Amino acid sequence: MFFEVLQMILQPNVLFAILIAEFFGVFIGAMPGLTATMATALLVPFTYFMDPLTGISMIIAMAAVAIFAGDIPAVLLKIPGTPASAAQTLDAYVLGRTKPVSTLYTDLTCSVIGGIVGSLILIFTSPVLAEFAVNFSSVEYFWLTLWGLSMAVVISAEKPIKGVLGVIIGFLIATIGIEPVYGYVRFTFGRVELLGGISFIPAMIGLFAVPELLRQISRPYERYEVQLLKSKKPYEMALTALSKFKTTITRSALIGTLIGALPGAGADIAAWTSYGVTKRLSKKPEELGKGSLEGVVAATSANNAAISGAWIPLLVFGIPGDSITAIALGALMAHGLRPGPMLFQRHGTLITAIFAVFILANLLMLLVGYISIKLSSNMLRIPRNILVPLIALFCVIGSYAVNNSLFDVWSMFVLGILGYFMERLGIPIPSVVLAIILGPMVEFNFITTLMKSDLNPLIFVSRPISIALAVLALFTWILPFIRTRKNYRR
């Protein structure tokens, strides 16, 4: 069996397909607006005409690399390439101002470790973990998302009140459109385009990228010092991170896999959660958000772990763990691989080979990532007055490409200007973005849970997991205020 599997995955055409998919993934992930989900959708029709192993391998490899590559523009330009990189953008960028290449190597290392840990958990504990994950009902999701929302305040712990304001603004942006429970139309000012709400990707591009573009263009003649790119010991930072933050990396990879395995949450929420937890447990929490290596390490190992974790409920129960695996489900079905417990019996060798590809793809990512870092860091050599309009162009095409709608481009632009002022006033942008993701989930799960229980509020604490999550959420909500009170008294 072992050699058979090895033979299968080391075929030249499989290896070649994985490499192609990885380079494609780098490009997609690094381009703001083109997400791993979209890339998977573009890739799937091609996989119909390949043999199953090659096709599925391409999806796995592409998604893994795209999530890493999302960090490249985050480090270099302060623009997260995919939503999964939003959590660490601030820290990664500050680190990248002085050591861009080292930061990216560290990112790559942690991504690979996260991916491999996630894959190992997928390979060895799928049945158990899937059983756990599908037992999450809307009650658990309500507490989980509420807890996640508290991260928005945690990550801005210096001025929690401004973090709260960021949450309100983000939540409000997310309430625009047809409300998902009853179908009421909210806050659209009569515009048809707003019925579906403000699209998330354009909003994220706008909030992160436009303020940065404006700051860069305000001093158009400055440019990076090129010698930064020729750092003497580019791998040192990665090694430091590995030895110093062993526990952070392990914990983050575990959190990432777990969150990824939950059908209602993907790599983006995984990164936020792990980042928030790390901020809580860190010895130097005040550094997170200001260029902390620990913060980068935590988020970037979690999001890659989540990518593997998302396959757990998909393979065992046919319930996709995130939007990428939702599309991958189609590709699996197209090859006659119907997910379910029988999958492992019917296609044992093939599934083992696919598992092996998870590990292989993550290892190959070291090589592909290395090449892409070498190439992309040259971007910093471009003077600002050329780089800025070019990025503005990518922001426009990226926002447009999501839904083919010019309206999305306008949302990107308007939210971008809003983001510029919010940044000036000290309202944390990450809190806004996190609330856009989680706000609607909190609302939806809260109301539908009450519908299930006929308005009996006790349902919120009726199950063991929900009680645990509730305690966790409430504790995190109250803590920052206790802290400020203490500071105030002092």
Place this chain on the structure above:
Amino acid sequence: MKDIIVGIISLSLGVFIIMLCRDLPIFIAKGYPGPSFFPLILSSISLICGLVLVVRSYRGMKMSGGNANLRQNIKLLGNLVKDIPVRNAIKFIVLMAVYILLIPHIGFLLTSMLFMFIVQVAYGVSMSRALTISFAAILSIYLLFIVVLKVVVPEPILGTLVFR
């Protein structure tokens, strides 16, 4: 100073949400939370935050001889408009708005090329260099996105009008 602005924004945001929620029910049927239930929670938190911020910074200003401070800040605000970095930023905002506005009329590729060219020249790149760079950039975007990735870009209204 910043805090008091944030406080005022926060207060007006709270009021604004209440106004938006006028026509939407708070509760539905037997008391299920309705479409304006959560927005109104947000609004009340926003009002509380705003109050806290305003009161706190008002106290702070009083302690540090408020009025002079305020006048100084307003003066600073006036100077900001004459500040070169700020003017650079505003110029970029305007250029970008015009760019997005023109896309549907003269098509994505052409407008993008114009935008790249004008921004570069406006911020000090030499004319010939700007022209080469914008042409190369648009060409590669065309090849990468439209030919290879088949991303659909906005077609010019002008074009489709003539087509019909």
Place this chain on the structure above:
Amino acid sequence: MVFSSGISKSMSILIIVLLIVVVAGGLYYYTSVSAPPQYPSKPITFIVSWSAGGGTDRTARMLAALLENMSGWKVVVENKVGGGGTIGHLAMATAPPDGYTVGIITFELSTFEWMGLANVSYKNFKPVILYNKDPAAVIVRADAPWKDIIELTNYIKENPGKLKASGTAKGGVWDIGRIGWLKNAGVNPGALPWVPSTGAAPCLQELVAGGIDICTCSLPEAGPLIEAGKVKGLAVMADERNPAFPDVPTLKEKGINWSFGTWRGVAVPKDTPDSIVKILHDNIRKVINSSQWKEFMDKNGFGMAYLPSDEFAKFLEKDYRDVGELLKAAGYI
């Protein structure tokens, strides 16, 4: 560098801008003069109202790929997502009726007007072909106490409000399936309250987790969980049993006269010439008769169906009326 004074600099920008605009304008004029002789003489765009990777998108892309293969046409798939499908359907309805913008219409078209979301319905379209139908089914947990659909229906009748059902948004396709099932069984639809969900997958998970009691989605969607022994299908709202799930009886077999499900089809704007509709229909017909298409639909668990243009038109009208009646019966409108 080239120009020294500021004035000549801005002048030359202006000249370059003008030049580009003039050249572009000329190009467009030129292309417009040579009128297209025979349909299709340029790429056709398929508009899909749902996001890339979803069921509708997957079928549309397969259709496009096979049309390129078999008819030599160039077909581009464009996702116009948003507004619960309204934006895409509006875009299809208002496209120029020249056969170059073709819509992939879905069940939701029958609901927009009733739900007050957008003024677009089957009346804005000329149907070309229906290629897919997925009947709704009644799914419960595997350890549920009801032996068959009749026991379940009676239980709901005797204990109104006790059980909860889910599957999609309020007024969505599986919700209307529930209303029709109960109404035709003589039970007040209000006896089985609907909990909105964002799709069949989260709803099935909710069912397994014990949050709800019944899920009314399609059988293939529940396939893996049925296989895993977590859930079971009690009935399918179709005229015949699904060959992949031979044990699940139809509602009609059990004496409840109701069949319902979601569908997907191809349509063009109302004023498109019949000759173009015929060309489109004949070519797509060829595609859906091919073995590649059948294999694709089978493996993905999409139900195959076929209705020609005129019958599709009648079907749309009936679907629209049914949906309206049921939404009224449920007290939604």
